[in-house]
Amino acid sequence: MTQDDMATPGLAADYDGRPVVRLRPKAEARAIRHGFPWIYADELVTDRRTQGLALGALAVLEDGERRPLGLVTVNTKSKIIARMLDRDPAAVIDQAWFEGRIARALAHRARLYDQPCYRLVHAEADGLPGVVIDRFGDIAVVQPNAAWAEAAMGPLVAALVAVTGVSTVIKNGLGRVRGLEGLAEEMTVVHGTAPQGPVRVPMNGAIYLADVMGGQKTGIFLDQRENHAFAARLAKGARVLDVFAHVGGFALAALAQGATSALAVDASPAALALAGQGAEASGFADRLLTRQGDAFEVLEALGIEGAQFDLVICDPPAFAPAKPALEAGLRAYERLARLAAPLVAPGGYLVLCSCSHAADLQAFRNASARGIGRGGRRGQLVHTGFAGPDHPVLPQLAESSYLKALAFRLDG
Numbered sequence: 001m002t003q004d005d006m007a008t009p010g011l012a013a014d015y016d017g018r019p020v021v022r023l024r025p026k027a028e029a030r031a032i033r034h035g036f037p038w039i040y041a042d043e044l045v046t047d048r049r050t051q052g053l054a055l056g057a058l059a060v061l062e063d064g065e066r067r068p069l070g071l072v073t074v075n076t077k078s079k080i081i082a083r084m085l086d087r088d089p090a091a092v093i094d095q096a097w098f099e100g101r102i103a104r105a106l107a108h109r110a111r112l113y114d115q116p117c118y119r120l121v122h123a124e125a126d127g128l129p130g131v132v133i134d135r136f137g138d139i140a141v142v143q144p145n146a147a148w149a150e151a152a153m154g155p156l157v158a159a160l161v162a163v164t165g166v167s168t169v170i171k172n173g174l175g176r177v178r179g180l181e182g183l184a185e186e187m188t189v190v191h192g193t194a195p196q197g198p199v200r201v202p203m204n205g206a207i208y209l210a211d212v213m214g215g216q217k218t219g220i221f222l223d224q225r226e227n228h229a230f231a232a233r234l235a236k237g238a239r240v241l242d243v244f245a246h247v248g249g250f251a252l253a254a255l256a257q258g259a260t261s262a263l264a265v266d267a268s269p270a271a272l273a274l275a276g277q278g279a280e281a282s283g284f285a286d287r288l289l290t291r292q293g294d295a296f297e298v299l300e301a302l303g304i305e306g307a308q309f310d311l312v313i314c315d316p317p318a319f320a321p322a323k324p325a326l327e328a329g330l331r332a333y334e335r336l337a338r339l340a341a342p343l344v345a346p347g348g349y350l351v352l353c354s355c356s357h358a359a360d361l362q363a364f365r366n367a368s369a370r371g372i373g374r375g376g377r378r379g380q381l382v383h384t385g386f387a388g389p390d391h392p393v394l395p396q397l398a399e400s401s402y403l404k405a406l407a408f409r410l411d412g
Contacts, residue, residue: 015060015068015089015090016090018058018059018060018071018089019049019050019053019057019058019059019060020059020060020061020062021044021045021050021053021059021060021061021062021072021074021082022044022045022061022062022063022064022066023039023043023044023045023061023062023063023064023069024042024043024044024045024064025064026064027039027043027044027063027064028043029063029064029069031396032061032063032069032070032084033069034396035394035395035396036396036397037083037084037124037129037394037396037397038080038082038083038084038129038397039061039072039080039081039082039083039084040079040080040081041076041078041079041080041081043081044081044082046076046081050074050076051076053074053076054151055075055076055077055147055150055151055181055182055183056073056074056075056146056147056148056149056150056151056152057073057074057148058071058072058073058074058085058093058148059071059072059073059074059082060072060089061082061084061089068089069084069087070084070085070086070087070088070089071084071085071086071087071088071089071090071091071093072084072085073085073129073146073147073148075146075147075148075181075182077147077181077182078147078180078181078182079180083124083129083130083146083148084129085129085148093152093155094155095155095158095159095162096159097155098128098152098155098156098158098159098160099159099162099163101121101126101127101128101159102120102121102128102133102159102160102163102164103163104126104127105120105121105122105126105127106120106163106164108389108390108392109135109390112389112390113390115137115202116135116136116137116164117135117136117137117201117202117203117222118134118135118222118390119132119133119134119135119222119223119388119390119391120133120134120135120140120164120390121133122390122391122392122400123145123400124394124397124400125391125392125393125394125397125400126392128149129146129148129149130144130145130146130148130149130177130181131143131144131145131146131149131156132145132218133160134218134219134220134222135164135166136199136201136210136212136219137166137199138165138166138167138168139166139167139168139169139170139195139199139212140160140164140166140168140169140170141169141170141172141212141218141219142156142157142160142169142170142171142172142190143172143173143175143217143218144156144171144173144178144183145175145177145178145181146181147181147182147183150173150181150183153171153190157169157190157191161191166191166192167191167192168189168191168192168193168194168195169189169190169191169192170187170188170189170190170194170212170213171186171187171188171189171190172187172212172217172218173185173186173187173188174186174187175217176321187213187214194213195212195213198210198211198212198219198274198277199211199212199219200281201220203225203228203253204225204228204229204232204252204253204256204257205232205253205256205257205282206248206252206253206255206256206278206282207252207278207281207282208220208247208248208249208252208274208278209247209274209275209277209278209281210247210274211247211270211274214270215247215270215271215274216246216271219247220246220247220249221246221249221315222388222390222391223355223387223388223391223403224249224250224315224353224387224388224403224405225388225390226385226386226387226388226389227250227351227353227385227403227405228249228250228253229253230383230385230405230407231250231253231254231311231313231349231351231407232250232253232254232256232257232259233257234311234349234407235253235254235255235257235258235259235310235311236257236258236259237258237259237260237310238254238259238260238309238310238311238348239259239260239261239262239308239309239310239311239345240254240255240259240261240262240263240309240310240311240312240313241262241263241265241302241307241309241311241312241313241340241343242254242262242263242264242265242313242315243265243295243298243299243312243313243314243315243316243340244265244266244295244314244315244316244317245264245265245266245271245272245275245290245315246266246268246271246275246315247271247274247275247278248264248274248275248276248278248279248288249315250313250315250351251263251264251275251279251288252275252278252279252282252288254311255279255282255284255287255288256282256284259287259311260287261287261288261289262287262288262289263289263290263291263309264288264289264290264291265290265291265292265293265295265298266290266292266295267292267293267294267295268292269292272290272292275288275290276288276290295314295316295336296335296336296339299336299339299340299343300339302343303339303342303343307343308343308344308345309343309344309345309348310344310345310348310349311344311348311349311350311351312340312343312344312348312349312350312351313350313351313352313353314336314337314340314350314351314352314353315351315353315405316332316333316336316353316354317355318354318355318356318357319332319333319354319356319359320354320356320357320358320359321356321357321358322357322358323358325358326358326359326363329356329358329359330359330363330364330367331367333352333354333359333364333367333368333371334367334368334370334371334374335371336352336371337350337352337367337368337369337370337371337372337374337375338371338372338374338375339371339375340352340371340375341371341372341375341376341377341410342375342376342377344377344410346410346411347409347410347411348409348410349382349407349408349409349410350372350379350407350408350410351405351406351407351408352364352368352405352406352408353403353404353405353406354403354404355402355403355404356402357399357402359404360398361384361404364404364406365381365384365404365406368406368408369381372408372410377410377411378410378411379408379409379410379411380408380409381406381407381408382407382408382409383405383406383407384404384405384406384407385404385405385406385407386401386403386404386405387401387402387403391403
């Protein structure tokens, strides 16, 4: 994809024919110069020419005094109207450009992991805004969650194959974020052939089964790998409860480290079936139990049953995915902690997780502590975890630091 392919004919053009968009006079250009990658709709002059740009078009961004800031992609249907692609206004966004970004991302992951199972590209933090790529050996799953990436799938996929050598590339074009960009949903194989069944993913001494064509996100939550490992250190000889278990993330890691038993709870029968298959592939199917149902209802039922566990983990979906949902989300996290805390045996551990962008660490910690207290327990906060290093954070973008995991040791 060249700039000419993405430009709109008839636009006023500078910079070798590229369209130009400009910050409003009072918009703060300093944050952009210091690395903030987004421009919001109320910060940009949106005249008729800007409104005429195709979704994901490339343009040169200027500040209010007409000084160039870099090359951006523009989507007038999104609240994030522009995303910074390159500080060089003359950058050519072609296969070679993508190869440079992907090779840099790969070099980091290759230092971290012995096996090629990781998040290869983590959107803005890896210089590819709105693009997520998870790798499972010879299979890569691409989530093009921004309009420019949808338009650039050709050179992006060609670069991905050239740099990594993967034999299959799956486009996962599903999810709420694509709707915000004005994009349709689609799941398809864009290179190679679809896998025949779930993909085996080795992590933390266990074998996980990921449904890369039909599961949540890309089939498995790689961001929790480090938190799985920490919780597993607490699990030797323990009775474990994994709530919102999906394909058995915490439960399988705990069993691999010597947990005597693990109960995996999830609303999805398909996810629990994959957890069971993972336990069988790992050699400890006899120690995994599953229970399908609404997590809150199951927690209430376990409380009535008088169940006790040495380690309880709750890893729910985002209760506060955006600021309007923050108050309700924090109440849900508090309720979760209140129901889970009484199930922890004296001296046991409770691990609570949040992947909500809108709930920062302090707000989540406070809600969790209130819930534990309302559950009649007290405890120490012994560990705070985040996403693994294959999910780097762009320091200027708070939204890229979304995952939090709190481990409490509860009183006797």
